[in-house]
Amino acid sequence: MTRFAALALPLAALLASCASAPAPQTRGNPAPSSREPAAAEAAKPAPREPSPRVSVSAPDKLPANLVIDGNVSEWGSLLPPPPAGNPPPADPNSRDAPSHLAFALTKDGVFVAADLAELSKDGIWFAFGFPPSAPAPSSGVEAHEARFERMFRLDKRGLWQVNESGALVPVPGSVAAMAFTARGMTIEARIPVAAYPRASSAPIPEVLVRAMAASTPTPPKASGDDRIRVAAPEPVAFEPHADLRAAVYRQNLAERRPFGLSYSPADLDHIETVRHPGKDTSSVVTSEYPLYVPERKLGDVEIGYANAVLPSVAVFKGGTLVELIDVADIGEEPMGIVERNKQIHVFSYSQTDTLDTAGTQAGWSVLAVGEDGSVSYPFNGETGVGRWEKVYEIHSDKFDWFGVRGVPIGYADEETPRPIEILWRFDKQLGGYMPTTRPLTTLPAPKPKPRKKP
Structure with missing residues (x-):
């Protein structure tokens, strides 16, 4: 064997061993290991589902020269005020809800402005009312308590009310207007006093409101504590005899008698009391009385009886209440x-x-x-x-x-x-x-x- 042949054999073995080894890099990038799989691409966040949530806020006062035209810009922000502390996770009135409702209870009617999006973009259900007037919480008084809340539907067709049989009916005397937006729809409406539920205080300082997307043909039932307390821009009192009605309430609250005073803003001439019939707390009995019966005049002084279980004597001078005895x-x-x-x-x-x-x-x-x-x-x-x-x-x-x-x-x-x-x-x-x-x-x-x- 020649000298060159002897050198060729070790060189060939060395080249063969180098060719079988994996290359440490490919085009300047680390090569994947034959023992480890390639890293997967980072998962993209799933798209957020459209939300049915509707926040509720109360304006300090109604916009000046309010016109019901569907343009809600005159209302300013419809967002509820920021919470004082960290709100609970199940806060029904979260500011990050996609839809917002501004609600104002007044002696001239309810005024609402809504900016609707996502699942509420085609309309909302909303209800307002007052704490039920009953002597004590009990079962079997649902029919009585239902009179203290009214349910409405607000959508592109206008304003509708749910009647006692559960059917949608127009609201006589109401006004509604809407405008379509890139997000969905804005709506303004006025609900007349005749459509108010029964009231359990005089004057009325606040109202309970709940709102939800109109994603079902029938109104959803209340679930848990989903009612939001909304203060009236100013306490709501109705004429005639607003001062007398308030005095009757003060008098009876002070005397703790009778239980369950209430009245209908659509029928201001009467006042109702409620009680359980004896020991039966599964039902209630209501009694209705005239709020005021005039009896005698002397010049510009008038007296009469104000009724709530037991009558009182009301004294007026020049049409103004002087005293309730x-x-x-x-x-x-x-x-x-x-x-x-x-x-x-x-x-x-x-x-x-x-x-x-x-x-x-x-x-x-x-x-x-x-x-x-x-x-x-x-x-x-x-x-x-x-x-x-x-x-x-x-x-x-x-x-x-x-x-x-x-x-x-x-x-x-x-x-x-x-x-x-x-x-x-x-x-x-x-x-x-x-x-x-x-x-x-x-x-x-x-x-x-x-x-x-x-």
Whole structure:
């Protein structure tokens, strides 16, 4: 073997070993390892599903010279105010909702402005109402509570209301206008007071609102606490007799009587109370009363009865409420009204029977209203009688005299009770009604009272 042949063999082996080894790089980029797979491309985020959420906000005041034309720019931002702290994850009124509703409750109607997008771009369901007027939370009062909320649909066809049978019907007297946008649609609308649900306060400081995408042909039921409290631009009071209605509410809240006052803004002449029938808390019984019944005028002074379970005496001067006097202060039952001594005199009688041996309490009271609207009590009730074994009231048609007949307990330190009669008559010199007492041989039976008109 020549010298060159001997060198050729080791060189060929070296070249063969180099050719079988993998190249460390390819075109300046790291080559993938034969033992490790190539890195996968980064996953793209999934597109966000269209959202049905609708936020609700309340303007501090309505836009000046508001025109219902579908252009919501005059309302400013429709977003709710930023939360004071970190909102809970299930916040139903999130600012990042794609659709927004501005809601204003006023004495002239509800005004709304909506900017709708995503699943709400074709319309929304929204409801507003007030806390139900019921004596206590209970099952089986859904029909009663349903009267305190109204459901509406707002879409490109206009404004619709859900009636008691669940059908969509037009809202008489409503106005709605819309404009289409790149996001979806903007809508303005006005709902008349006649379409309001029952109200449970006077005046009304706030309203409960819920809104959701109209993605179903029927309104969705409330789920959890999805109602949002919206303050009215100013407390909402309705005429006539807004001040009287508010006074009736204050009076009854102070007395904690009766439960469940409410009224319909479409029928301001009546007020309703509600109670459970006895121990049955699965249902409620409602009673309706006239808010005010005028009785007598003296110049520009007028008085009448305001009713809510027990009547009160309302005093007006020049059409303005001066005072509301609870009958508990003057007697349980108003008996009559006359004009005397340049005043209006209201006569009331009270009788409370007890089951123990303490006897019965009974007494009259007189309320006088002057030409200036001032209130006084021209009545001397000091008779020396505290309780009665038997007692009943008597009076003349014109209330020239009135009083009681009965058998008193412990009267004049007598061991054997005997019947007496106490009569009051007006003493012009003293300016009030003074009592006189006379003994009776026997106690006559009371005359039957005429039946009151229903």
